[in-house]
Amino acid sequence: MPRDDEMLDNWWDEAYSGPISFMRFKYSQDLEKADIAILGVPYDMGTTNRPGARFGPRAMREQSTLTGEFEYGLWPWDYHIAEYHTVIDYGDICDFAGYPERMVKETEEAVDKILATNTACFAMGGDHFVSLPLLRSHVRKHGPLALIHFDAHTDTWVDENYTHGTMFYHAIKEGLIDLEHSIQVGIRTPNPETHGIEIIYADELDGMKASEVSERIKNRVMDKKAYLTFDIDFLDPAYAPGTGTPVSGGPTVMMGRKILKGIAGLNIVGGDLVEIAPAYDPIGNVTAVAGATLGGDILYLLSEALRK
Numbered sequence: 001m002p003r004d005d006e007m008l009d010n011w012w013d014e015a016y017s018g019p020i021s022f023m024r025f026k027y028s029q030d031l032e033k034a035d036i037a038i039l040g041v042p043y044d045m046g047t048t049n050r051p052g053a054r055f056g057p058r059a060m061r062e063q064s065t066l067t068g069e070f071e072y073g074l075w076p077w078d079y080h081i082a083e084y085h086t087v088i089d090y091g092d093i094c095d096f097a098g099y100p101e102r103m104v105k106e107t108e109e110a111v112d113k114i115l116a117t118n119t120a121c122f123a124m125g126g127d128h129f130v131s132l133p134l135l136r137s138h139v140r141k142h143g144p145l146a147l148i149h150f151d152a153h154t155d156t157w158v159d160e161n162y163t164h165g166t167m168f169y170h171a172i173k174e175g176l177i178d179l180e181h182s183i184q185v186g187i188r189t190p191n192p193e194t195h196g197i198e199i200i201y202a203d204e205l206d207g208m209k210a211s212e213v214s215e216r217i218k219n220r221v222m223d224k225k226a227y228l229t230f231d232i233d234f235l236d237p238a239y240a241p242g243t244g245t246p247v248s249g250g251p252t253v254m255m256g257r258k259i260l261k262g263i264a265g266l267n268i269v270g271g272d273l274v275e276i277a278p279a280y281d282p283i284g285n286v287t288a289v290a291g292a293t294l295g296g297d298i299l300y301l302l303s304e305a306l307r308k
């Protein structure tokens, strides 16, 4: 797709004004024109502790008016994605009140439709359970995927229940994940079973440079097709208190951003950012500011992969 001149030419409202799509990308479901679609999945019935991630997509959209209002793009990326791609905010999946299983069905249907037109998808949760239907759709399109997973939790608990702590166990059982090329980063909770996934625990991470972490990820994933999933509780609660299951001892926002920038060029075919529950932010939407920024970085990674 050529550059989105309409996006680049029509400058917009101040950060505090106007409609609040993600990073000011236009609300649209015109998949023929789009290279990347942003999808909200405001579902939080998979939480095991504090609910509230249903407000994540709206909070990310609102705070992204801080990161997305500059025509030069998101620093330190040195271009605007619209110079290379047409990006649309596809809206939300939300017809599931009282029927959680509907979220799974509707998310898979929407993402199948998005991917069928060779449009990449970046999803905003919602609790982390939403990654299961997202992964299923991506694997239908691409085959089993390497998982690049930022989180305080592995979410691979061997448990037949379907929650935001078990969905990657189910994904493994369903054969969705290319385990030999998958990696989890930032883990700082008990983990009785790695399932063969490489793990960088938070204590080791604390002694590493961001560039070293990026190299470990690149060496693990290699040239395989990958799905990137980012739980905002990867960050220390100092930077992301507004989340369902915060765990102390995590990295900074800048560490997360530098790691992401350092893996640009990997064949990342889809991604999500989940678990922002803005009601637990003490003030200033601090978690959603971090999430909107990191979500922007993930969009850039999708853009970089598409251009390769």
Ligand SMILES: [Mn+2]
Residues within 6 Å of the ligand: 151, 152, 153, 231, 233, 234, 245
């Ligand atoms: Mn987590």
